[in-house]
């Protein structure tokens with residue numbers, strides 16, 4: 213009895229050390245039902261937003277997640293944090309299986325995992341002051357009281373590079389980059405150890421983007437944070453990530469160390485994706501060979517049979533249209549799902 | 554050789570309740586036939602207002618072109634009648650904007666819309682214009698074009714819609730294409746498709762392109778020349794090589810160093826430009842970049858620098874002459890050079 217109690221108390225505190233496995237995702241699926249019918253809504257199909265993912269994240273590292281619009285990046289982030297309850301699969305966080313946690317337990321557990329959103333405009337409540345926004349997670353989790361809470365908020369504002377004198381101001385009084393700092397401050401207030409950053413710099417100008425990227429890197433070092441970093445800008449993802457995974461139509465295509473993935477991409481989709489991004493060097497860029505994919509991404513309502521990339525793949529063979537490729541470790545720590553690798 | 558387009562001392566202001574917004578504050582530049590010029594700079598610096606001024610699409614009120622000339626094929630566009638301007642738009646000067654869904658009419662088929670444009674400007678009959686529409690769709694890589702001319706815009710993906718816009722824009726063989734963030738809403742692989750098509754057609758038809766984009770990679774790949782804008786002014790202009798390899802203005806230098814490179818193998822800390830661009834509502838006596846500038850000297854906050862040629866064809870608007878090779882950048886970052 214006493215033993216059980218300590219155990220249930222402990223899951224809300226971090227015990228994972230730097231360099232140890234923090235997150236283990238296996239067979240993760242997130243399907244959204246599509247319904248039809250006037251009187252009785254019947255399920256007619258599923259949007260397979262996320263289909264059978266597997267990856268691990270080590271404490272203190274940044275795992276980057278790239279892929280084109282609609283491939284399931286945000287859904288992955290949300291399913292990991294249990295903002296969506298997954299259709300199938302396991303999400304193990306520091307030894308605790310999240311998919312079976314009850315709502316109340318999950319609410320307390322959320323202190324350890326937070327999300328930073330893309331849009332610094334719509335994700336902040338316009339009627340709350342900066343102090344209230346950043347202090348809200350502390351109120352929810354009953355952390356710090358009165359003067360101590362105020363102090364904590366001031367400390368956080370300082371940490372994210374905002375002048376604590378602005379604590380009483382409202383979001384509309386800040387620029388895009390500053391609002392993104394407020395969002396980051398809010399996510400950090402309750403001392404989480406894991407952050408899902410969903411396109412945190414996509415809405416910002418390049419010079420402001422660099423400020424926020426540097427800030428995320430500094431905070432990671434300062435607080436030993438672990439990031440799942442979602443973005444469609446491949447250069448930004450390469451810059452910030454230790455390892456990178458590439459998704460296409462709800463599935464993982466490739467996963468490798470950042471440099472390995474960019475210098476030695478194995479999957480034909482990764483190759484095409486990297487070659488489609490122009491390099492900011494006119495001489496180099498104009499002499500580059502490019503792979504221009506034809507066609508569009510198929511609908512996740514009717515993903516093609518076999519490998520989901522086969523309809524656009526320049527090297528597809530019959531097997532690709534018939535059999536789903538296995539997820540294989542081709543070179544140590546370099547994973548690919550492709551028949552032709 | 555005469556220039557295709559010459560923008561001279563263009564000033565476009567917005568007269569708002571809060572005051573006068575000097576969105577475009579005296580810009581001068583030109584464009585040769587068949588040339589591709591990129592306009593880059595931070596959000597709100599006046600890129601779209603520049604483009605809209607050339608097309609004379611500035612909403613009035615609150616906006617007004619208060620000064621300058623826009624010489625296109627020898628005529629000042631600011632002097633022609635509204636009717637003349639309408640016939641120049643979409644005919645001699647075509648445009649493609651960021652959001653293709655709002656630029657296409659949702660209740661007309663793709664074919665109807667292309668035909669309408671062609672008939673309006675080229676005076677072809679139904680049959681000939683249908684054939685031309687199919688041809689154009691094929692040209693921009695829409696598969697089974699003959700069948701798909703009868704589709705409605707919502708049946709096309711974002712990338713396909715944008716390719717349709719490009720097909721329509723180029724259907725009348727314009728001399729100038731203005732593309733304002735034409736691929737910003739699209740995915741990288743689709744973006745590459747669309748831009749390749751745009752560049753290929755522009756070369757084939759000898760169309761000059763003014764491309765507005767925040768994507769420096771796109772600029773590096775496609776632009777012959779680049780104008781860097783800051784706070785309603787051009788702060789640097791030169792060839793793509795000039796701008797990327799030997800930037801001469803502190804803002805451009807900061808911009809180049811603040812984007813992570815896709816081909817970087819070592820992880821270096823990004824350089825940032827601290828602070829924000831100024832509000833355009835206030836008259837700025839000195840250099841608008843002064844509060845954020847690493848090369849600042851006292852004069853910068855009182856005297857307004859002119860755009861000055863630093864080497865042939867490469868000009869910058871700066872009192873200083875920041876040395877700009879990698880070495881200096883490195884020294885600057887530890888506070889030595891300047």
Ligand SMILES: Nc1ncnc2c1ncn2[C@@H]1O[C@H](COP(=O)(O)OP(=O)(O)OP(=O)(O)O)[C@@H](O)[C@H]1O
Nearest residue numbers: 244259261280281282283284285286287288444512
């Ligand atoms: N709540 C939902 N209900 C139904 N379908 C959804 C829902 N959320 C996402 N989807 C669908 O799941 C797929 C994956 O969406 P998701 O938002 O995860 O993509 P993404 O990779 O984050 O894209 P983007 O880069 O555009 O943000 C899409 O087809 C989307 O339409």
Ligand SMILES: Nc1ncnc2c1ncn2[C@@H]1O[C@H](COP(=O)(O)OP(=O)(O)OP(=O)(O)O)[C@@H](O)[C@H]1O
Nearest residue numbers: 567574576595596597598599600601602603615833
């Ligand atoms: N209708 C308007 N009324 C008042 N101000 C306006 C109006 N349209 C534009 N402006 C102002 O003019 C300035 C330049 O705007 P513009 O749209 O040209 O920016 P931009 O460089 O295209 O930026 P972005 O990269 O965000 O598209 C901005 O400060 C903007 O607020």
Ligand code: SF4
Nearest residue numbers: 840843846853871872
């Ligand atoms: S004029 Fe002065 S403030 Fe402006 S960019 Fe040059 S050095 Fe910087």
Ligand SMILES: [Mg+2]
Nearest residue numbers: 285286287410
């Ligand atoms: Mg998303």
Ligand SMILES: [Mg+2]
Nearest residue numbers: 600601602733
């Ligand atoms: Mg614009």
